[in-house]
Structure formats: structure tokens, C-alpha cells
Amino acid sequence: MSNGQPVAVDGLADRWDADSVLSFTVSVSVPNSKIESLNDGGPVLNLSIGCKETGESTYSRAQFSKDSSKAYATATVILNGSAVAEQLELRATVTAPFGNSAWLSRRIIASRPVEKINLDSHLVGFPTSAVSFKANNLAPAPWVVRINAVSLSDPCANSIRLLLNEDYPRVVELIEGRARPYVEEALQVTIIRSLLSTAQRLSSIEGGISVVADVIAEYPDSIAAAAEKSCRDYLNKSLPAALTLLEREPETVEHLITSAVGFLKGR
Structure with a gap:
């Protein structure tokens, strides 16, 4: 979204400027049986976005909630248009702890390909x-x-x-x-x-x-x-x-x- 208005990712380049507030939301659903097979703790949806050109980045995490058949999670990240330029990279993973080892507390059990979001319209590559x-x-x-x-x-x-x-x-x-x-x-x-x-x-x-x-x-x-x-x-x-x-x-x-x-x- 740009300034609260839904915008397709491939159309964002022409719908933002330095005064915009950009938000990106990812939702995930999985069968409850997959969640129940995780014996060491519940999964978490992790969403991060960053801009290499400016060094700006932010992230959020969301716990899963269940209904009768599926578990759902939704995470949102927000960036100011003044802090980004040219391209963003959006990453989403699902993590879950494994055993008692601290270094496995955020074991990645699922991920989606990194999404590169172009902010460089036909005009220029800066705000x-x-x-x-x-x-x-x-x-x-x-x-x-x-x-x-x-x-x-x-x-x-x-x-x-x-x-x-x-x-x-x-x-x-x-x-x-x-x-x-x-x-x-x-x-x-x-x-x-x-x-x-x-x-x-x-x-x-x-x-x-x-x-x-x-x-x-x-x-x-x-x-x-x-x-x-x-x-x-x-x-x-x-x-x-x-x-x-x-x-x-x-x-x-x-x-x-x-x-x-x-x-x-x-x-």
C-alpha cells in the first residue's frame, strides 16, 4: 500500500514519492496438521524489507492463530518514502524452534523467494x-x-x-x-x-x-x-x-x- 491505498507491486514505481508511507503485507495459511507436527514450539511468520541503496530496513513478526482446519498469520512492514530509493527487497520466512539450542530457536521451515520491488519508474532512480x-x-x-x-x-x-x-x-x-x-x-x-x-x-x-x-x-x-x-x-x-x-x-x-x-x- 502507498499512503493507505492498495497498489499492485508492479505499479508502485509510479505511485510513490518521498512523502509516501509504504506498507507491505504478507499472509500465510497452513493446515493445522503441519503446525501440530512441530513439537518444540509454534511457528512465527517473519517479514523484512530493505533498501540497499539507502541502507534502510525494517521487519515484523507474527504468531499463527488457528481455526478448525488451518493456521493463519499476517505480518506488515512499513517504510517512509523519504528513506528509500530505486529498489526494495521483501523477504518472508516461517521459523520454529528446534530442541533447546539457542542457535536453532529460529530455524527456517519455509520461505518464499526474495521479492525485488522496483521503485525506479521511467522518470529517475531517486526520490x-x-x-x-x-x-x-x-x-x-x-x-x-x-x-x-x-x-x-x-x-x-x-x-x-x-x-x-x-x-x-x-x-x-x-x-x-x-x-x-x-x-x-x-x-x-x-x-x-x-x-x-x-x-x-x-x-x-x-x-x-x-x-x-x-x-x-x-x-x-x-x-x-x-x-x-x-x-x-x-x-x-x-x-x-x-x-x-x-x-x-x-x-x-x-x-x-x-x-x-x-x-x-x-x-
Whole structure:
């Protein structure tokens, strides 16, 4: 669920933002005969969810209750949208004690495959909010990328936020998943430019372009790594190579960006 409204897992990417409250529920039922065969104690349903990109995780446990033929358990986990990005992993197991050994007190007797829940919509892989720029006294624009990173190694998921202006009809179409191609292309251009300019600014503070490759290798979830991925995906260049070209020929980089996203091509 997102903000109390039922949402299919495969549709969650377009139904959440940093202000959402996300909840996930798993229910299990088993025949009573299976429960009664456990002589050392009753089973417990364990549910956990985590986000590798931000390190956020939470879990819950639920005891089974019985009716005349089956035993049931339901567990729910809750996360704030501001604490997650890109992808979640949902794990569910049923455990039961075995004997008197402490290390077997949570023996796994059943599990389901880890479910990977994609939060990365067609827009971006970081938290996105839709707001009225007019109501929030922001200068009119279709969107703004806010980056608060102070180091190349800062985690990308916690450093970037995209604000979409719901005052613009074309942006509302984007929010609703029915964007016109040129709008998506324009947004991609903005994001690439923002990542590149941020990497350029931070690298100039931290020792120049020569330090960038080491940061990317050491911090794979960093703002530098995100800029590296953007450069390789769209410009077919490493981030250090793109930054070097940006210093020498900024107009060439601009040409490469608009070419890579196919901006206005065939429109």
C-alpha cells in the first residue's frame, strides 16, 4: 500500500514519492496438521524489507492463530518514502524452534523467494515529489533537481531529489505515466546536466578530475558513481573523460547530451 491505498507491486514505481508511507503485507495459511507436527514450539511468520541503496530496513513478526482446519498469520512492514530509493527487497520466512539450542530457536521451515520491488519508474532512480511551484513560492519551471551533496562520495539516494511542477499540464501527464516523448527527453537532459555539473563542482573542491575514478570505485552508491553511470549510458564516456571534455569543449558535451536522448528527434 502507498499512503493507505492498495497498489499492485508492479505499479508502485509510479505511485510513490518521498512523502509516501509504504506498507507491505504478507499472509500465510497452513493446515493445522503441519503446525501440530512441530513439537518444540509454534511457528512465527517473519517479514523484512530493505533498501540497499539507502541502507534502510525494517521487519515484523507474527504468531499463527488457528481455526478448525488451518493456521493463519499476517505480518506488515512499513517504510517512509523519504528513506528509500530505486529498489526494495521483501523477504518472508516461517521459523520454529528446534530442541533447546539457542542457535536453532529460529530455524527456517519455509520461505518464499526474495521479492525485488522496483521503485525506479521511467522518470529517475531517486526520490521524486510532485508539488505546486506556485503554492511553494518557487520560480516557474517544469521541474527542478535539488542536489545537496557536499562530497563526491555522498550517497546518491540521499543527495538528490526531483521536484515536478504539478502546475504544468505536460508535467502532470509525466507524473501520471502518459508523458509526451519530448517531455521525458527534456527531463533526461536536465538530470544528466545536473549530475555532470555537480561532479564538476565537487571534483574541483576535492582535488580535481584525477580523484574521481578512485571515488567511483570505492563508493559504488555515491553521487560520483551515479554521474559515471549517466555518462556511460548516455555519452558513452567515463565520468573523468566527460569532465575533461566539459572543461575544454562544453558545447560538445551539450551536443552529445541532446543527441544521446534523441531530443525532439522526429517530433
